[in-house]
């Protein structure tokens with residue numbers, strides 16, 4: 001009787017284990033399926049988004065027909081290839097008429113803070129909190145300011161940007177400290193954050209910002225010219241609560257997320 005009970009128990013245990021194994025197999029198959037599906041889908045959606053750091057606070061983002069420059073300054077060439085130029089505010093290391101001219105061509109649109117549009121005599125003003133749709137690219141203004149310093153008063157309505165291009169949302173913070181508006185950002189894939197200190201967040205504050213923004217990737221800028229050095233960028237990368245990439249000026253990366 002006892003051995004019969006043991007045999008039945010053994011059979012039940014065996015069936016349960018086999019069942020679990022089978023389930024595991026199925027789950028793994030499913031995961032594998034998703035895993036193979038995902039990169040392809042991701043690749044298609046994010047296909048060909050490249051991001052180049054042009055040094056200091058300047059970036060170039062390309063996707064399909066879109067060629068977007070942010071705060072072009074001290075550019076070496078004159079590619080005249082921009083479809084969109086974004087300028088965050090009128091400080092000389094962000095707004096440069098000469099550099100806008102170097103990237104501008106017949107199709108170029110300028111979207112910028114009101115003071116930049118006034119100085120340039122052309123372009124479309126973007127205010128913090130508002131959004132502009134431009135041929136497959138959506139740009140929203142995010143307030144950029146120093147709450148406790150005089151360099152970037154909130155009343156100036158200077159800008160950071162969220163840029164939706166392809167399937168990605170890229171956040172360019174502008175010259176700013178860690179603000180309530182930055183803490184509240186959602187759905188950012190790539191965060192471009194200033195780390196030089198004095199006029200903007202320093203490395204530690206920018207690393208703290210990643211805790212709130214929770215991007216998949218963060219890239220430090222506003223270092224290597226005027227304020228901040230590579231050690232600030234590296235310190236940021238060490239402390240950031242997400243993947244971080246320290247680029248060299250002129251370095252381009254594919255945004256495969």
Ligand SMILES: [Zn+2]
Nearest residue numbers: 091152175199
């Ligand atoms: Zn500034």
Ligand SMILES: [Zn+2]
Nearest residue numbers: 091093175199
């Ligand atoms: Zn600056």
